Amino acid sequence: MRKLVLVATAVVMLSAVWAGAQTGSAAKKGSADSPVALQYKGVKITPVAFFAAESVWRERAINSDVNTPFTSTPFANAGNAHVSELNFSGRQSRVGALFEGDAGTLKLSGYVEADFLSSGTTSNDNQSNSYTLRQRQIWGQAARGGFAVTGGQMWSLVTETKKGTDNRTENLPMTIDAQYHVGFSWLRVPAIRFQQKVGTMTTVAVSLENGQTVGFNNGGANGPTNYFFGGTGNNGGLYNTTTTYTNNVAPDVIVKAAFDPAFGHFEVGGVARWFRDRYYPNAATGSSVGAVNDTKVGGGVFANARVKATKFADVGVHFMGGDGVGRYGTSGLSDVTVHPNGTLEPLRAYQGLFSVELHPAAKLDLFGYYGGEYVQRTLYVNAKGQQVGYAPATQNNAGCFTEGLPGAGGTSPAGSCGALTRGVFEATGGFTYRVYNNPKIGRLQYQVQYSYLSKKTWAGVGGAPRADNNMVFTSMRYYIP
Numbered sequence: 001m002r003k004l005v006l007v008a009t010a011v012v013m014l015s016a017v018w019a020g021a022q023t024g025s026a027a028k029k030g031s032a033d034s035p036v037a038l039q040y041k042g043v044k045i046t047p048v049a050f051f052a053a054e055s056v057w058r059e060r061a062i063n064s065d066v067n068t069p070f071t072s073t074p075f076a077n078a079g080n081a082h083v084s085e086l087n088f089s090g091r092q093s094r095v096g097a098l099f100e101g102d103a104g105t106l107k108l109s110g111y112v113e114a115d116f117l118s119s120g121t122t123s124n125d126n127q128s129n130s131y132t133l134r135q136r137q138i139w140g141q142a143a144r145g146g147f148a149v150t151g152g153q154m155w156s157l158v159t160e161t162k163k164g165t166d167n168r169t170e171n172l173p174m175t176i177d178a179q180y181h182v183g184f185s186w187l188r189v190p191a192i193r194f195q196q197k198v199g200t201m202t203t204v205a206v207s208l209e210n211g212q213t214v215g216f217n218n219g220g221a222n223g224p225t226n227y228f229f230g231g232t233g234n235n236g237g238l239y240n241t242t243t244t245y246t247n248n249v250a251p252d253v254i255v256k257a258a259f260d261p262a263f264g265h266f267e268v269g270g271v272a273r274w275f276r277d278r279y280y281p282n283a284a285t286g287s288s289v290g291a292v293n294d295t296k297v298g299g300g301v302f303a304n305a306r307v308k309a310t311k312f313a314d315v316g317v318h319f320m321g322g323d324g325v326g327r328y329g330t331s332g333l334s335d336v337t338v339h340p341n342g343t344l345e346p347l348r349a350y351q352g353l354f355s356v357e358l359h360p361a362a363k364l365d366l367f368g369y370y371g372g373e374y375v376q377r378t379l380y381v382n383a384k385g386q387q388v389g390y391a392p393a394t395q396n397n398a399g400c401f402t403e404g405l406p407g408a409g410g411t412s413p414a415g416s417c418g419a420l421t422r423g424v425f426e427a428t429g430g431f432t433y434r435v436y437n438n439p440k441i442g443r444l445q446y447q448v449q450y451s452y453l454s455k456k457t458w459a460g461v462g463g464a465p466r467a468d469n470n471m472v473f474t475s476m477r478y479y480i481p
Contacts, residue, residue: 048096048113050479054089054176059470061085066092066473067117067178070331070424073455073467075400077417081467082403091116091131092178092475098168106144111168113137117178136188141167146197156187157207157254158328160304160318162265164203164258165195171265171306171316174357174367174432176449176473182426183353183371185302185320185328191251203258211248213275214327215334217347217420220395222386226283227342229276249276249295264307272299273324275335279342298324298335298346306355316355318371325349329373331424337390340382347390348376365432374423377458391420391458398462419457419465427452430473442481449473 038045056066060073061080066089074081096113118134139152155170162169173181180186187209195205213229230246233239256269276295280288300322309315324346326333336344353371360366378390387394399416430449437443453469 044100046098052093052477054475057086057472073469110140151192159186165205176475207254208251213246217334217337219338219388220392223388224342227279250274267304294343300325314357318353321350331373333375350374363434369428372425395460397460400465422458425454443479447475
């Protein structure tokens with residue numbers, strides 16, 4: 001991490017010095033539309049950065065920065081549901097650089113991008129908050145003709161792009177929220193991607209991406225305990241000791257075809273996933289004899305369509321659905337649950353997003369989104385006749401409606417609530433206004449975003465509680481040219 005900080009700082013400082021030295025001559029040559037880049041031997045280095053001052057107000061507190069953990073919106077039993085929060089942040093500010101080398105017919109490139117949306121064990125909002133630099137993207141690429149291979153940490157191939165399947169053309173919602181928007185499918189993970197352009201409008205790609213089972217559900221109060229699927233991180237292996245890592249049997253495999261006619265951009269693809277645990281059929285007798293590994297296959301399909309409806313409007317639709325694809329949704333809904341015998345079962349899930357982006361003036365963009373994510377109730381009956389699986393109808397939800405008492409040390413009240421999520425939905429509207437935009441100086445822009453969030457649950461004993469939240473974000477950013 002220290003090396004990443006030093007590299008990013010050095011790149012930005014050296015590039016700034018070089019750009020300053022070249023500004024006069026570049027202006028005389030009329031090349032202001034092209035960034036002045038640092039030349040190191042045969043490598044061109046282009047800095048990438050913006051500097052942000054942002055805020056978020058939520059009607060119901062989540063104790064979160066400008067990224068929203070959507071499923072954490074509190075029910076009425078939590079004290080946070082009855083107080084608001086207002087947080088200021090500069091952590092989404094970004095530094096990075098693009099490195100390009102021309103080896104004749106072979107084009108080499110590398111890209112690094114970092115921000116401060118990560119927290120260390122000493123990070124807080126008290127004085128100097130000391131939030132940690134995090135790796136967003138860092139990858140290398142070799143390209144020849146219409147073929148390219150890219151390896152490193154990057155956006156998942158599932159993520160919608162603006163052109164082909166090209167890195168650095170990802171088409172993200174125009175939100176300030178650093179968790180983006182409910183219904184938007186994405187990851188940023190270590191991967192290796194192969195892509196090939198076919199003709200002038202089509203690109204096909206396949207990607208092998210680091211696997212992980214997220215949003216795990218243990219089968220409810222009566223679920224089995226005779227299995228394991230991973231463990232806490234090993235500090236000696238440079239993993240986080242406060243979180244769980246799954247013992248992956250294979251990477252996620254994603255294929256996608258993208259089409260770029262003059263009137264829009266279209267994508268269709270699929271993902272295959274593997275989930276493994278080890279279960280102990282004789283655990284009830286106190287014996288590990290007969291323990292065996294069990295692997296289940298999951299996956300799904302996805303599609304993106306974006307068209308230029310008019311000169312001033314872009315309309316987009318995204319859909320993803322399948323078994324065990326909750327990881328790809330921005331809400332992080334459950335991937336799997338557990339059979340009564342201790343084996344895993346991928347959960348059926350769907351994600352969708354509709355977007356409208358308007359450009360009524362050169363300096364102004366308006367945007368509106370509506371998205372939802374859903375995970376299916378999946379039930380089994382064990383040998384005792386009890387329901388297990390995801391969201392048993394016998395789950396006790398009665399405590400979700402009554403506010404609890406404060407905990408020790410002034411912590412927020414949280415009454416007992418076992419409700420499990422059925423769906424998360426979000427509606428958003430906002431604008432981006434470019435106060436100043438110059439190809440030599442950079443861009444100063446202001447944004448405002450309003451979002452209404454709704455979390456709905458599967459009914460259990462006592463009903464089906466829901467949690468709603470109103471959120472307002474603001475952002476002022478300066479982008480270097």
